[in-house]
Amino acid sequence: MLSFLAARQTGLDDPIRFRRAESTRRVLNLELNSDRDVAQIHGNGVNTLDIEVIEGRYMLSGGSDGVIAIYDLENNSKKPQYTCKAICTVGRSSRHVHKFSVETVQWYPHDTGMFVSSSFDKTMKVWDTETLKPAEVFQFEGNVYCHHMSPIARKHSLVAVGTKDPKVQLCDLKSGSRIHILQGHRGEILSVRWSPRYENILATASSDSRVRIWDVRRASGSLFTLDQYNGDKSKASSEAVNTAHNGRVNGLCFTGDGLYLLTTGTDDRMRLWNSASGENTLVNYGKVSNESRKGLKFTVSRGCSPEFVFVPCDSSVAVYALHTGELVTMLRGHYNNVDCCEFHSDYQELYSGGKDCNILAWVPVVRHADVEDEKATSARGGTQSVANPAFEDAWSSSDED
């Protein structure tokens, strides 16, 4: 760290390099910390989380009980211990609450005054954050599994919606109507994602085990379908042609730069694709346990090198190196399946929600002083042990004989 600082001071290094190194280090030190709590609002599993990018301060959460909560993540108390409070909720008492499980929530990418939520009650609601009332309600024929707004779109304000219907719906927030459908899938749409690089590029994943990439300006069909065998027909059985996984594909995630696309499927695999060519990069992540019948929300880090993938894996969150596929660590803390995780790129914090109703904050642990100043460590260690007697060993003297 000192060398980095020195290099930075002398101007030898790019500022971004130092930032990357530090954030990578922080990501590697993610840990469940008693300093950070998230208030428990949901009486049932937490399905989805979203942190807004403008201030990086507010987090949305949607639960299986239909409740939506907004948390304030910023710690203004000047103490290390902080519990993220829910500043407002759309609770069960609200008139506008979703009847059934909320599957996806997303902030409007350009302003915190609006967010969109979709639910198994076959609706998607556009909410006004101030009044917590829906400004617009879209009604669909089937359960809504997912929706997504392009994080970079300036020319359109389309929401791609995946429902039980195999057609992907595009809703225009400007007109408040469903303006377009994308046909091609044969199963329910479990995940949709806009490319963070090109505003018209959309990826959709379906239970027919295919992933299609669309250009929404093109009406005729998808650009291409991701093929796990990269077009090698000899390996694929006839029905496995052009499939991304051998089971339902239930998770999609673009990397921060939009160059790669990650998919997860119920075949317990995660695959990394070149999003421009649709080529399978064949990175082996090993087994990523995945039994979800619904969409799985996972995320990648931003501003680290190498980048990391945070993917729910049963009751823990697995952290993989993106390009090597190496399992870095497992974040264990949930007591039931984890459904979603969200990375806070400003503070390198991870929030994860699971079926055990908890939202856990994974915070980088503060790095201990180096070995050089032993005095400080010993003093510190001493104080720590005094501060927290629970960390002491308690071997009774009777054990000695």
Add this chain to the structure above:
Amino acid sequence: MDQTKRDKLSELVEELTTSGEPQLNEGKMKEVKKICKTSNEYIEHFYHLIMTQLNQEHAEIRLSAFQMASELFSRSHHFRVLLVTNLQEFLELTVETDIEQPLPPPKEVARKLKSLAIQTVQSWYATYGEAYKKLSLGYNFLKQVKKVDFHDVEARTLAERKRQEEKQKRLERIYKEKLEKAKQEMEEMVPEIERCLTEMNNCLTLVLPDDFNFCSLDPPPANQEAVSTPFFQDRRNSSGSCDNEQPCCSKELTNNRDDKMAEVKEGEEETKAEEEAEEESSEEESETEEVLDEDSFIRSTGLISHNYHLDLDISLDLKLKETEENEAVMNNLKDLHRLISTNHITAVQSWIQIFTKVGVEEELLRRAIDLKKSLQSALQKHEDMHIDYKHRDRRVMKVSEDGEEDDEDFEEVPEKEGFEPHIPDHLRAEYGLDPLPSTSTSAVGPNPVKPVVKPPTLPSAPTVSRLKRRMLDEEQDPTCAAATLRVLKQRMCSEGSLSESGDPALSGDSGSKDSKKNQEAPVIPFGLDIYYWGQEQPTAGKIIKYSSQHQFWVPNEVEEEVENKELSAQMKSRYITFAGRFQPVQHKCRAPMPNGSLCERQDRVKCPFHGPIIPRDELGRPTNPEDAARLEREEWKRREEQPDWRDPELMRDIEAATGEDLGSSRKFGKGNKGKGKKKKYPNLTDLKQKANTAHSRLEKKVFNKSSMRRVAEVLNKMDKRKHEKFSNQFNYALK
């Protein structure tokens, strides 16, 4: 890290977890702690060991592992960190947080483990909750999501509580129904039972008047041995004013003043004496005396003092015999006894069971219990009587036969059959004969002596079978053909002997030789060979053959006769099958069997299970050393040559798949070791042991392979038959 210590630790953990005991062995646990204390590395190793043991599908192993974990948890920070990081798995394995991973059997231990785990987690939370984030998360998870009530002793989750309640309710309903039924039944049955009881009591009193309750409801055990021990001790005072005394075989003289006991017993005894006549007890107090003063007492009895210690033996071994007089009562008694012991007692018992289970009002229960007591006492009384019933079926027959009164007027007369040549003297008048005429009244024919000689043997030999007797009778009966035949025979005989004796020159020597030969010669069945004995048979074995069937045309050379060797041989030969006499086998195989007994098979040469039968001692060991050596060799050979399909690995796989014991755990050969878990951890409860219920037994019968195959065969056959029947119809043919 010391390898030996590490190994020791592993060993200790395994020993402790597989002990199967509810509490850990203190000494061993202390050792574990001692090792763990030295370094964190051991703690890590210990943690991994514990987690593997917790993953075992056996509640006892898990319980012990959990106890060890909780021991270390309170001591080592490092262990706490390790455990808390993986707390969700730990909870899954101990508190059953995952529904899909229920705690393994045995159930009782699993329940204990769960409640213990919940209590422990709570205490952990109380002490370490603040310090370990995940621990508090886990606690909250249990509390809020799993809705575990930590104050509930049973440590049940909400769903379990609900289930329990429902079960309770259902049980209650069932009990209620049962109770109602029992009550009703009781209402109906009680009068009958009471009637039965009184009847029985009456019968008993009729049979054996029992005024003092000698055969009391529950005689003290000492009374059973009353034969040998002094039962009644009669102590009386010389100057006592008691008026009737029975001095009797006195044994001891005592000066004690009488106490109450004696008084009571005395009274009993006296009254008893009057009625005890029919009992075969050894009392000899036949005469009761009025004694007014000592002198007269002495004079009349020859006994000096009044102070006697009187020992009376009253045998309670009553033995009642069913006789003609008490027959009706006995019959009744027997019926009642049977009724009570089979019907009433069981019914009452079941009522009591139901009442105690449901918790009914005391009144009812007491009534039932009283009823049971009285029934039991009645049975006991009956038991004490030792009634000797006559054999029942004979009894019934006799009753029906003797039923008519006038039968008794007739005298039993031995059955008469056939001709009676011998008439007893005193019956002659009845027959209308003169007293003692010549015995030859019945004898007709030239030989008057013989029939007279024979008859006396007749009655004296009752063993002579009836048929024979009848034949003899007939022969003696002059009206029968048999008699004539006999006469003729006799005549023939006498003639034969006459000729023999009359012509000694001709047959003197050879005759006797012939008869000797005749005696020796075997009797064989007559056959063709005998018919042609010593002759040449020209036609024997010749078959005339007509090769041409034509009426006129005859082939040139005709060999008309063909000699069949076989046939001709048959004419001359005779088959005699030699069958020896059957001799039952006396010896037994006597090879030792796995159940400890000796083989009981009686084969002549070779036992199908134990090979050739050889002499063995009483333990089944062969007596000849060479035999023993040979057996040993064979045994080795057999073990070595286990067939391929009995590969222990494969067998074990199959066993695991089917759950049937094929015997893979038995040791085969030298190299293989039985690796059964049972052997490994004998202390644990065996999970594989199936409950021996009616269901499982039936299952074994119904679903065993051969029976299934049989059923399948029959079904197939039925199918086939249908198929064959309609095979010429295209739609059946297609199938």
